[in-house]
Amino acid sequence: MSFSRELYPLVFVDIALFRMDEDRLQVLLVQRAQEPEIRRWGLPGGILKPAIDDNLEAAARRVLSAKVTVDLPHLEEVCTFSGPGRDPRGWSISVLFYALLPGNPVNAVLRSKVEAVEWVDPASPGHRMAFDHSAQLEKALTALKQKVERRLLPLHLMPPKFTLSQLQRTCEAILGRPLDKTAFRRRVLPKEDPMPDIVKIGEKLEGRPERPAQLYKAREDFSFIE
Amino acid sequence: MSFSRELYPLVFVDIALFRMDEDRLQVLLVQRAQEPEIRRWGLPGGILKPAIDDNLEAAARRVLSAKVTVDLPHLEEVCTFSGPGRDPRGWSISVLFYALLPGNPVNAVLRSKVEAVEWVDPASPGHRMAFDHSAQLEKALTALKQKVERRLLPLHLMPPKFTLSQLQRTCEAILGRPLDKTAFRRRVLPKEDPMPDIVKIGEKLEGRPERPAQLYKAREDFSFIE
DNA sequence: AGAATAGTGTCTGTCAGACAGTATCGC
DNA sequence: GCGATACTGTCTGACAGACACTATTCT
Numbered sequence: 001m002s003f004s005r006e007l008y009p010l011v012f013v014d015i016a017l018f019r020m021d022e023d024r025l026q027v028l029l030v031q032r033a034q035e036p037e038i039r040r041w042g043l044p045g046g047i048l049k050p051a052i053d054d055n056l057e058a059a060a061r062r063v064l065s066a067k068v069t070v071d072l073p074h075l076e077e078v079c080t081f082s083g084p085g086r087d088p089r090g091w092s093i094s095v096l097f098y099a100l101l102p103g104n105p106v107n108a109v110l111r112s113k114v115e116a117v118e119w120v121d122p123a124s125p126g127h128r129m130a131f132d133h134s135a136q137l138e139k140a141l142t143a144l145k146q147k148v149e150r151r152l153l154p155l156h157l158m159p160p161k162f163t164l165s166q167l168q169r170t171c172e173a174i175l176g177r178p179l180d181k182t183a184f185r186r187r188v189l190p191k192e193d194p195m196p197d198i199v200k201i202g203e204k205l206e207g208r209p210e211r212p213a214q215l216y217k218a219r220e221d222f223s224f225i226e
Numbered sequence: 227m228s229f230s231r232e233l234y235p236l237v238f239v240d241i242a243l244f245r246m247d248e249d250r251l252q253v254l255l256v257q258r259a260q261e262p263e264i265r266r267w268g269l270p271g272g273i274l275k276p277a278i279d280d281n282l283e284a285a286a287r288r289v290l291s292a293k294v295t296v297d298l299p300h301l302e303e304v305c306t307f308s309g310p311g312r313d314p315r316g317w318s319i320s321v322l323f324y325a326l327l328p329g330n331p332v333n334a335v336l337r338s339k340v341e342a343v344e345w346v347d348p349a350s351p352g353h354r355m356a357f358d359h360s361a362q363l364e365k366a367l368t369a370l371k372q373k374v375e376r377r378l379l380p381l382h383l384m385p386p387k388f389t390l391s392q393l394q395r396t397c398e399a400i401l402g403r404p405l406d407k408t409a410f411r412r413r414v415l416p417k418e419d420p421m422p423d424i425v426k427i428g429e430k431l432e433g434r435p436e437r438p439a440q441l442y443k444a445r446e447d448f449s450f451i452e
Numbered sequence: 453a454g455a456a457t458a459g460t461g462t463c464t465g466t467c468a469g470a471c472a473g474t475a476t477c478g479c
Numbered sequence: 480g481c482g483a484t485a486c487t488g489t490c491t492g493a494c495a496g497a498c499a500c501t502a503t504t505c506t
Contacts, residue, residue, distance in 0.1 A: 008234035050317035091276035436457035
């Protein structure tokens, strides 16, 4: 442990970036290209750079900008992880964020870099993960789940236009359990709500062999923060 | 800004320590005895010491131990505050915690130090506060409120033995609004719950000119974490 | 007896899950 | 018409607020 580690901790930001792939929730993992824990998989992250970062959230956005071509996914702090042993380089803090990537622009948003990247099922990532990133992913997923459990709609994960069934399947993927259709629609479409979270566009989904569904969009100033 | 500030941020922990005074919620403020912002009031806090702190929560407990003679109040992370401008000493991070002090042992738990201390109403502290501590206090209070709004019982604020009315008044003080007695009791005393949060002791409150109330205690392994 | 709070019984509205039934499209 | 999904109507049980009523102690 270097001397400075006894005065100043290393400060990192780590991000659990979620997206929907069809009807499955996924999270982005990267394979570390450097020591320590080289070749291990983990959440994308990086060290805080006080010289260029305005705050921790800005640091997280900077780290994300190296992975993703769109900015402004929903980004929210979850909690911190800290201690002398979690990173071999010394006493460290990681501030964990989770981010939600919107649906449609996904195809073109990922930029390949020196590291390998992979979208995996957050409930069973299928890799042994570096540092305490396994615990971090669990915390991030729990935070997302709890929000949806509290009836917040994960609209930041949706494409610009979506159907109610799509939205319901997204919630079900996050919660890991089926939802009742009637109850879901009643909740999401309150008849006389002055500020409904979602707005009917007036178009219908075409090109499918079933009855076409109404398309909706998120309210202009919708926020996933309670 | 010193050179090291461009590589390493200063890392602080700040704590909003809540207690009940009769039926009012209070938070502990301290008057700063040092520059910067000397004589301004703020939340108790201190710098992280990697050499002696096992993690950020341990740092918060260490800081609290200088103010309070009991340990183990409920301590929980709220969020972080960060940036180059919030402390004149340079780029800094504060990790905010809130803590709940149990009811009865309060009288003897406060230790006077070099700084003046004061218990104030968290909703209107009555002092202009140092740094961004005003925003921090607001966040901590909101976090506490939301937990109680989500039906978690703030049992860590209660004395070892308490009546249902006392508990209800505590919830009302936190929420800032009255609660219905019938609904509150129904919620708190589910007839056939295998794991109720509170347990009837069997004693009654004596020495009052009204009908004596049943006394309750918190379940052995009760946790305020959801 | 009276004051004061503890504790209960019951009505009513809201809202959830459940489930069956109807609607509307492509083929 | 058939298949598939969109959407609706309605029943039922859980639970919340409201409120009046009863219970039990001290003075």
